[in-house]
Amino acid sequence: MAHATMPDTNVPTEATWMQRNKLAIAPWFFLAPALVFFAIYVVGPIFESLYLSFFEWNGLYTADGESTATWVGVDNYVKLWDDPNFWTSLVNNVLWLVLFMLAVPAGLFIALFLNQEVPGMRLYKSLFFFPFVISQVVVGLIFGWFYNPDFGVVGSIYKAFYCEETVNFVGNVTFKCVGSPPDILSSPEFATYGIIAAGLWPQIAYCMILYLTGLNNVASDQIEAGRLDGAKGWKMLWYVVWPQLRPATFIAVVVTVIGALRSFDMIAIMTQGGPFGSTNVLSHYMFETAISEYGERYGYGSAIAVVLFAIMLIFISYFLWRMYQDEKGGR
Amino acid sequence: MFPRPIEKSTPAKRFGYQAFLPIALIIWLLPLLAIALTSIRGAKDINSGNVFGWPSEFKLLENYTAVFTQSEAAQYMLNSVMITVPTVIISVSLACLAGYALAIYRFRVALPLFFLFVAGNFIPFQILMVPVRDMSVQTGLYDTIAGQFLFHAAFQTGFCTLFMRNFIKALPFDLIESARIEGIKEWKIFWYVVLPLVRPAIAALAVLIFTFVWNDFFWANVLTQGESAKPITAGVRALNGQFVNNWHLVSAASLLAAIPPVAMFFLMQRHFIAGLTLGAVK
Secondary structure, three states: OOOOOOOOOOOHHHHHHHHHOHHHHHHHHHHHHHHHHHHHHHHHHHHHHHHHOOEEOOOOEOOOOOEOOEEOOOHHHHHHHOOHHHHHHHHHHHHHHHHHOOHHHHHHHHHHHHOOOOOOHHHHHHHHHHHHHOOHHHHHHHHHHHOOOOOOHHHHHHHHHHEEEEEOOOOOEEEEEOOOOOOHHHOOOOHHHHHHHHHHHHHHHHHHHHHHHHHHOOOHHHHHHHHHOOOOHHHHHHHHHHHHOHHHHHHHHHHHHHHHHHOOHHHHHHOOOOOOOOOOOHHHHHHHHHEEOOEEOHHHHHHHHHHHHHHHHHHHHHHHHHHHHHHHHOO | OOOOOHHHOOHHHHHHHHHHHHHHHHHHOHHHHHHHHHOOOOHHHHHOOOOOOOOOOOOHHHHHHHHHHHOOHHHHHHHHHHHHHHHHHHHHHHHHHHHHHHHHOOOOOHHHHHHHHHHHHHOOOHHHHHHHHHHHHHOOOOOOHHHHHHHHHHHHHHHHHHHHHHHHHOOOHHHHHHHHHOOOOHHHHHHHHHHHHOHHHHHHHHHHHHHHHHOOOHHHHHHOOOOOOOOHHHHHHHHHHHOOOOHHHHHHHHHHHHHHHHHHHHHOHHHHHHHHOOOOOO
């Protein structure tokens, strides 16, 4: 910017103090806008949610702007303990966490497959990365349709295997099928697996790109040295390459844990938690409870959010601890 | 390089690899190809369950026109742009300032503050949901474009600051040191010395935040109600309800929602990947 320099004639009196403490004050000027924003929209609300979880509140205010919330102590948490939907959601969260971890080895596998130099490889790599770029809403819709027994891909594959196409005497095509095609998203046992499979698709793409970058930076002299020592295949991967991929693995695990616990979009799009709450996870159950058609339950919703936050905090603390170790090692 | 470069193996293997690549890609992108194909089909194919076969009629223009004329898709797309662009500008600017402060100055709370931004970036949205919604209702920001981009900007500032701080920290510190010795004012060092050097980081953040915010669905549901402020992600869901079992129209709308981030990714691929894989290498 073309700000003219201020003439330095009238500064001495205030400049001495500013000058003396310049390096102590300056960072706060640079930090202030971000800190204010972050405090209002992120830090403040965390504590407010904690506080609200001890109230019962439908989100309304009286005419003079007083909140109608009433203090109920730990009631919301006691209710949670006896709420079967809460436990279903929690179990599903664990299922998501465990199965989502498949994205890490799967991503590594695809990265190893693609880590070659043939013509057009760059384009292949970016096309493989595609699923991550598009919105989870779209991924959810695609898979919802994919699983649709009447119109979708699963339906048509089923037809190809189990149905016999017959043409009756007026020429209409009818299908005679053995049983009916599976309706994955309407089955309480399988729906969650169906959604997780859909969620894995973009997540594998993400892990793949992390590992491609990691593989790109593996020290080639060590690989050559390993080759001279007769290491190849699995042995090379395990003893030489894998240790060098540790930073990539760490990031892949972090983003996969966060992704698993944040899963919301797919569930909201594909099943809305159903059938009978069987696909709910805490993030979706919280939303459903806090803003439902039957009136808002901000207090109870906040209590669910606090539980989810506590689970996440375990991971966040670990990540931060790891980062802290790196910082100490650095400059 | 690992695995062993394919050009060093037999021609047969090399040929096999190159032939298998497109097949693997097609299998991998099968769901996407299926909706792309569906979005140009007519209603007849949908009802007869023709998913992978040759379309019996081509309705590319008709379907996409139908999406725009029979729904609010154009409004949704415009809303998405008006939410996404200010978010990118605000969060990246704030992060440049904050990242500079956290990387260059040594003060006691620098590291705790940095970790605050990092941690904020990982928390579940649900812990913010009720207070942010309540605050938006109270301040009249509920169901507005501004209500959404202000929140997104604040939240994304966490990730952007993490990124910027690490990027600036990796710059040669001598540059700043010598500028200080020259007696250059702190904000001038920021503006004339550091800012030109972080341009790649700004580009990377801009594409990443654009994609994250464009694809947001949760906050669109929490902070909007009507059509006037809904972004395309929430819009596509509404369309899905409106076009029940008209999968050709739903597919067309989904692809429309996916195009801007995909285009962004292709145009700025290098920056995009550099941003996402930050920290994946030492």
